[in-house]
Amino acid sequence: MRVRSQLVRRSVAVLAGLTVAGGAVALGTVQASAAPTAGHSAQVASSVAAAPTISIKSDKATAKAWAKVAFTGKTTGIAANTKVQVQRLENGKWVNFPATTKVTSKATYSVWVQSGRVGVNKFRVVTAKAASAAVSVTVTK
Structure with a gap:
């Protein structure tokens, strides 16, 4: 027992x-x-690791057609030399824009774009691990 x-x-x-x-x-x-x-x-x-993040900031809210607009941002949890791709919202879908850069050793990035599409253009940046919020740039003639 x-x-x-x-x-x-x-x-x-x-x-x-x-x-x-x-x-x-x-x-x-x-x-x-x-x-x-x-x-x-x-x-x-x-x-337990924090989720990777990427931010975006535009140097202009309004720009003339084909003027350079710079985007900068910070990352967390994303390795240096990771590719950063700019995307633009077109007809409800995010489409790769012909602008890329890489994350620096200080976990930042900077890239510029030129757009001839007049009106509000919404941009974001993405990596394989994260996507930023959207930023709007109004392009004028």
């Missing part, structure tokens, strides 16, 4: 440990404490 009682208690402890561990399967020994060790906490925290 004593062996069965110990078996039941150990089974309950293993199930409780699995529940506390968020469904992770632990093979081998069962720890008496459910509290994570300091080393385990550090490993979990370091494996």
Whole structure:
């Protein structure tokens, strides 16, 4: 009877440990404490990375047709030398614009565009991992 009682208690402890561990399967020994060790906490925290981001800022809100408009921005979680592609919203779809650059070692970028399309032009920049918000530039004749 004593062996069965110990078996039941150990089974309950293993199930409780699995529940506390968020469904992770632990093979081998069962720890008496459910509290994570300091080393385990550090490993979990370091494996959680912030989502990559990219911002955009235009040097002009309004520009004459074919005038240069510069876009600059900052990135997080995107490696240096990563390609940055400018896109323009055309008929409800983002289309690659013929302007690219690369992320610098300081996690920034700068690129310029020229557009002859009169009216409000919406631009954004994208990488393989992130897309910026849109920025509007009104192009006049």
